[in-house]
Amino acid sequence: MSMILQLTDDEMTALDAQAEAERRPPEDVAADAVRQYVARNAHRARIHAATARVVDRYAEALRELADR
Numbered sequence: 001m002s003m004i005l006q007l008t009d010d011e012m013t014a015l016d017a018q019a020e021a022e023r024r025p026p027e028d029v030a031a032d033a034v035r036q037y038v039a040r041n042a043h044r045a046r047i048h049a050a051t052a053r054v055v056d057r058y059a060e061a062l063r064e065l066a067d068r
Contacts, residue, residue, distance in 0.1 A: 005030065
């Protein structure tokens with residue numbers, strides 16, 4: 001699948017520089033950046049959900065600890 005990605009001149013310059021430094025095509029560098037972004041945000045969402053479950057489950061104990 002393909003898509004059109006519009007970048008500013010500065011973003012394109014930075015992408016080209018990174019691609020050149022890695023000796024990879026800019027498209028590969030951009031695709032890796034997207035994968036990393038998605039993985040990082042998916043992980044963050046799982047952490048937030050787990051934290052919410054813990055807070056809900058132990059709400060009373062947390063309140064008691066806060067009152068000490």
